[in-house]
Amino acid sequence: MLKLREFDxxxxxxxxxxNRITVRERPDGLFDLVHVRxxxxxxxxxxxxxxxxxxxxxxxxxxxGWQLWRELRG
Numbered sequence: 001m002l003k004l005r006e007f008d009x010x011x012x013x014x015x016x017x018x019n020r021i022t023v024r025e026r027p028d029g030l031f032d033l034v035h036v037r038x039x040x041x042x043x044x045x046x047x048x049x050x051x052x053x054x055x056x057x058x059x060x061x062x063x064x065g066w067q068l069w070r071e072l073r074g
Contacts, residue, residue: 004024004026005024005025006022006023006024006025007022007023007024007058007061007062007065008020008021008022009022009023009033009062009065009066009069010065010066010069010070010073012069012072012073012074016037016039017037017039017040017045018037018038018045019035019036019037019038019072019073020035020036020038021034021035021036021052021066021068021069022034022065023055023058023061023062023065025058026054029056030054030056031054031055031056031057031058031061032051032053032054032061033051033052033054033055033061033064033065034050034051035050035052035068035072036048036049037049037050052068
């Protein structure tokens with residue numbers, strides 16, 4: 001079984017919940033950049049994910065993740 005890696009590019013809190021920018025390795029060798037949100041609600045924390053982009057190189061994906069984190073954290 002192939003264990004895919006995940007890399008955290010930054011987290012921050014806002015009025016609605018917790019945000020995280022993550023790079024995920026894919027089985028095809030590419031890397032997904034994803035904005036993960038945990039929003040507080042009546043039923044507790046609800047997780048949602050928004051794909052941001054796909055990269056061929058881990059270094060490029062991580063740099064894009066850090067840049068996005070700097071832009072979104074305010």
